[in-house]
Amino acid sequence: MGASRSLIVAADKTAALAAAREYLEKTFAMYRRWEMQESTMVPLQLDFDTALDDWTVNGSPRDCVETLxxxxxxxxxxxxxxxxxxxxxxxxxxxxxxMIAEEVVKPAGTLP
Structure with missing residues (x-):
């Protein structure tokens, strides 16, 4: 089974949020402006009300590998x-x- 997730890698979870915040704020505003949420869709992430851990793989490379x-x-x-x-x-x-290839993808690819 597969899934699509947002990946935000930084020194730690706090730095990951800071690194992605500006981009996410613009993305959320654009999605709301374009009214991308349709009634027949799974709910889109349109704000910061939901913790990053609930919808992303984020944090240090080690945090990300542990999440995976x-x-x-x-x-x-x-x-x-x-x-x-x-x-x-x-x-x-x-x-x-x-760094993502070497410290996240490669170690995650060797998981049992």
């Missing part, structure tokens, strides 16, 4: 990510994606 391990234990074997915390600069983006 818990998901694996519950039967989830595939996860697609939307990344809400990409740095603006190209080199920083490359480094960030490399």
């Amino acid at each position: 391990a818990r998901a694996r234990e519950m039967g989830l074997d595939k996860v697609g990510f939307t990344i809400y915390s990409l740095p603006r600069e190209v080199r920083a983006r490359i480094d960030y994606l490399q």
